[in-house]
Amino acid sequence: MEQAETVGDLELSVGYVLKQVHAALRTAMDEVLRPMDLTVPQYACLELLGRHPGLSNSELARRAFVTRQSMNLVLRRLQERGLLTRPEHAPHGRALLAELTEDGRTTLRRASVAVRAAEKQLFSPLSREQQRRLREELASCVAASSVADPPELP
Template sequence: MDEIALAPERTPAEELGVLIKETQAALNQRMAEVLRPLGLSVAQYACLQTLHDSPGITGSELARRVFVSRQSMNVLLQGLEKRGLIERAEEPGPRRERSTTLTPHAAVLLQSARAAVAEVAGAMTATLDPHERDRLQALLVACRDALTDSPG
């Protein structure tokens, strides 16, 4: 009977990838915990924050930045609109997309949400000195860019 070959140990790069994914999952979980009392999911928060930061953004770009499909983004926007957190133009603009803006109520809610998320991010980096935080950010940007700038 043939022996089944065991996969080799993970490479240091694979271990780093797993660690980044575990960190992202923990960050997402903690963000969900602090946003829940405000009545927001992480995706809703990301949507509101992106609309605040990039007025006039297209629905396609909004979906990409929030890491959801266009269909999921449409459902998310409908829910935010029903809650009175966003307003969408009646008439579609270029590319048949309706512009989306935050309501004053959303701006107030977003301020509270940002403060809660900032506390989570602060806890995540509390043991790092400013130089280490800057270096970590530069390294993560380099990793992201290596994956997004290279073909498939």
């Protein structure tokens, strides 16, 4: 009987190092977004709506990697702050399609610049070419996995 291979030394595990990079990026994003009174999920929502106006709650949740319930809270908070609008009643079906307000677009620009600066700092040890290769190699891993189009969380 063949013994299954174990993860072994965590410092040699690509997945473990990826998780460390994710945690470092998340912490850096939290720090630059906090003065704008934004969370990372709120920023992700603004960024997605800035690129794709009119996305539904379900689609935003899927693309931001949060549950529909969590995204509903994110949307409600952003709407209360006047950063986005949603109709009171769905024009058809049940989806309340969200769009950024002018204040939302202004906040998104500020937040996007701050997040990009944090990302640049984190990846500064790598050359532009190394960053490009890393991005392409990680994208090929995602494309080969079932996470490429993740199912909606319950």
